[in-house]
Amino acid sequence: MLKDKICVVTGGAQGIGRCIVETFANQDAKMVYACDMNTSDMTDLESQFANVRAIELNVCDRSSIVHFVEQVKTEFGRIDVLVNNAGITRDNLIEKMTEEEWDLVADVNLKGVFNMTQAVAPLMMDNGKGSIITMSSIVGTDGNIGQSNYAATKGGVIAMTKGWSKEFARKGAEVRANCIAPGFIETPMTVDLPEKVLDYMKGKTALKRMGKPLDIAEGALFLASDRSAFITGQTLKIDGGLVI
Structure with missing residues (x-):
């Protein structure tokens, strides 16, 4: 589905991002750049897949992003797919949330997405085609207690x-931009939650289970591929019926 495509995935070291990298690599992408601040977690990806390259990248570092995109442009001349997956949480009730907790989440989850897209989108427009996929959340569409910062960024x-x-298609380029809004997914971000919380969320989900990273990766694969060539500006909820 991704034959010969050049893909960039942020937050590619673990969880959903890592699964997306593996899925794209298995679908014959020419190259998948797995970008993360911790490349030590991705050495096995490079050894397992000849078409995966681990890149140390902070989505808050604008100059490093520009340098990275220029390197890809020099080597391949294009970026076909950008997956804005890097994200963090710093949950707290609003009366307890610190300015630091607000700023950090906003910088990574919102400005980081802006930084990456601002650097990559012009290259896609010059080439006349591309797919930008950004990870939102059902928290961004429906809210959640104790996540004012996270909800604001995911809605943003x-x-x-x-x-x-x-904007990106206004001059005729087929550059598409879509979001995925995952529900309750088994990732390192949820592994330490109390069992009673896990059971509660499963009970609220129509399919009575948590999702797996592959559930999200398959949605990203569809939006990255030409099979979704007429889909843009949309938010795909992958939540097992948690929010209906």
């Missing part, structure tokens, strides 16, 4: 994506 990327879908 949906709003940016809608604007980008119009």
Whole structure:
């Protein structure tokens, strides 16, 4: 499905991002750049896949992003797929949330997405085609207690994506921008939650289970591929019926 495509995935070291990298590599992408601040977790990816390259990258470091994109442009001349997956949480009730907790989440989850897209989108527009996929969340569409910062950023990327879908295609380039809103997924971010919380969330989900990273990766694969060539400006909920 991704034959000969050049793909960039942020937050590629673990969880959903790592699964997306593996899925893209298995679908014959020409190259998948797995970008993360911790490349030591990705050495096995490079040894397992000849078409995966681990890149140390901080989505808050604008100059490093520009340098990285220029390197890819020099080597391949294009980026076909960008997956904005890097994200963090710093949960707290609003009366207890610190300015640092707000700023850190906003910098990574919202400005980081802006930074990556601002660097990559012009290259896609010059080449006349591309797919930008940004990880939102059902928290960004429906809210959640104790996640004011996270909800704001995940709602924000949906709003940016809608604007980008119009902006990037306005001169005829088929550059698409879409979001994925995962529900409750088994990742390192959820592994330490109390059992009673896990059971509660499973009970609220129509399919009575947590999702797996592959459930999200398959959605990203569809949006990255030409099979979704007429889909842009949309948010795909993959939540097992948690929010209906």
